[in-house]
Amino acid sequence: MARPNILWLFADELRAPALGCYGEAWAPVHTPHLDSLAARGVRFTNAYCNSPACVPSRLSMLTANLPERTGVYSNEGSWRSYPLPHILPTFPQHFAAAGYRVASIGKSHHHAAYHPWPEDNGEGSSMHGFGLDTNPKALEPIVPAGIPSPVGGVFPSDKPYPPEAVTWNATRWLDAHAGEEPFFLRVSWLQPHTPVLPPAHYRRMYRPSDWPGHNLPAFEGSVYEEAFAEMVGGRAFSHEQMQQAQADYHALTTWVDAQVGLVLGMLKLRGLLENTIVLFTADHGASLGENGLFAKVVHARQSQRVPLIVSWPGHLPEGEVRCDLAQGLDLARTFCGFAGLAPDDSFAGRDLFADPEPDAIWSTLGSGASGSRASSAANNGLWRNGGGWPRRTCIRTARYRFDMNVRQDGAAIAPAEEDPFLADTLADPLEQHNLAADPAHAGLIAEFRARVLAHAATAIEPDFVPAFSPDESPEFLPPRIAAH
Template identity: 40%
Template sequence: MAKPNVLWIMADELRTDALSCYGNPHPEIATPHIDSLAARGVLFERAHASSPVCVPARQAMLSGQSPLVSGVLNNEGYLPDGAVAAEMFPETFAASGWATANYGKEHLPGGRSPWQHDDHSGSGMAEVLQRATDNDVEIRRSPGIGHVFSAVLPEHEEVGSETITRSVVEALTAAEGPFLFRASYVQPHKPMVVAEPWASRYAGLNFGVPRSPEQSGNRFEREWGELTRGADLSAEDLDRSFQMYYGCVAWLDDQVGQILRALDQAGLRESTIVVFSTDHGASLGEYGILAKHTFAPESHRVPFIVSWPGVLPEGVRRSDLVVSEDLAPTLLALAELDRPATCTGRDVFSESAPQVVLSAIGYGDTASRAFPNRDAGGWDDGLGWPQRVCARTERYRLDLNTRRAGLPVPPDEADIFLADSLTDLHERTNLVDDPRYATVLGELLPIATAAAARIPAAVVRTEEFRRTRSATNPV
């Protein structure tokens, strides 16, 4: 078989309900170009982030290794000194003759890059905000810890990330031999900065967002809500949060359309595996929560679409469980390349689906913070932000605090949460004390706690992280 090309289009903080192919209660919200990709490929309905924050999720996608194995569990995580870094799949492709290039955001531990060509132009938060400053438009801010909220640029003004689209289109036009290209956008991550007509595209919609943080079924989410202060958004800004977010996604869909047209015009569609994915989702103010970091479906569930016309089935929707680390072994298998021994993920097209998938976030040390880059967000007793582990089946979600102040948490501080996502789509009701779910709890709790006990020690260089974080690697 001839070596297939790979085109990976990646967003940041993209919720599944922002894509019409994943379903949205508002028929006005449409993403026709991403939908067209799903129509020519396989859409995975139960894909979840291996960790609901940037660095560990991106590390898992590139290495095929779970954060529970690598020990990279938050944005300030580094690999231990002297440790052999897991091989990342672009390195495997390059060693086998593929030309590899990343255009856009990276955000890996210690600034590592596995690409032959790595161009971060157009991917920085500072770059996006500078567009707003240059155009002298209002920048709205949320009331929580340091979140820049949104800004509307004049009609047809560029936000900066169009540079990524142009670079990928040029690369596709000039491509010779097998390639692995990634278009890695920072959108729709906050700050939600976009021009008209995208900014007001959904201004007339009434989103009817639930506001009360008391509807969050566990303390971890309520504490996160207290930090991000989503409940303090005015009704106007809460609606604006959703309107601007979906407007950013509509802009992103337009960029995807430009790339897919270039792929078709170059005659490369049938010889190219196209992947569309994100690192994690985001809460937009519902239930008083902003940003990611929790295992609520808004943050934890992610879109994952794979298309290769003539080889993979088209228009197929699958409900088996997928996590971030499955991307690497899947692409390596499709290209008939051997996976590194450090891979813990599975090839989703040839290997059986697991009954349970695991995710984790945080280190649970005394110095751990919810926002490590700002040294902000500790638990109320000063012992540091907890580590939390999640176990999911196709129907149930269980998560709990597993480590704090450098030690396993006692049972009365575990804040165990169990949800039935079949009957409770937004996963707000805690079923831990419901005797009807005792068997489910008895099965999932030992799995999650055993996984937490095996997490390796990792280096957390908080001071170095705060010193060296850059505009191209924003949090």
């Protein structure tokens, strides 16, 4: 049998409940193409990123290694002056060496020293193609004070929508290369990441009044989550602004779904569906007002959890739903298993369709360097004791989520600043209740704390973390506009 093609469809900052097939949205959502893909394949309900921020998550996926092994813990890892501790093999390079035609179209966002994609076309993936820096008023931006990029707004229908270049280039690539050597193509949209500016005709699909706004269940979060919420400033939105932001995010998700439909349509047109594995996922999720939170950066379920859908007609079950733990760094061994390739020895994780579920998965975010900020791009957010924003590590098992701070200002965290969080995810699937102060769980907390500290002690550190500079990664710095 011919080796299968692989099409990796990739969104940015997409929470799993935003897709209709997950059945968890706060209001009706429209994602027919992804819902259909899930009906034709396998949908994972407990898939998580290995770092709830773009750069460390993406690098963990590409190298199949945790941040503690890559040495990249936050978005500073894409800055030109960031001193990478080493360069690890990536699985796209592994596929290229095995004879696949390998390409990425859309957003990459990693350090320039990495070259995972023999063909890499980033057109349409910039955060700066919308005119926000020059004429934002027409876009009706809803901008929190702490992160100067819109979490809601609209893009006029009488103008070309810049991100459509990603879809156009992907369909053109498939049309040009169908029937050649087996291909591995990643199509990577920036959306629904900020700036959240759906085209006007998509915005009209969603009524703000259908969304809860500030009327969301209360959560007993960690100090870390509370501090991030205060920094972002989402609680300052009016109820109507919050509803509009929630509606706009889902409108932009519907736009992503439509782009998926166009790419899958070309796959069908060129007769490639039967021998192409299609995998859809995201680099991390997003908060949409939970306890005032927006963006990512926290290990709360809505931020760390991602959608994961895999379809291969005739080879994988149709309509199967799996609840075992999955993680971003599992993609490398899973793709290798599909293609019949022996994985590189450096790849961690597992083949999701051949290997047993692990006892735990890990996620870590934050450099923990002196003076580091909660948002490296916005250069905003210090910790409560006046020090730098801490590094935080999360361990998830089939039943529990536990996370705590592990590093601050270039050293191991002081015990008083550990700020532990424990949730029983079976009894409390939304992770609303922090059990860290419950004496009945003292033994379990001590066990998790010891595991996390031992894990943190193995981390590879860069020689230094560069100070903020707007020249470091200009294509992904948020536009500088005032809060509305």
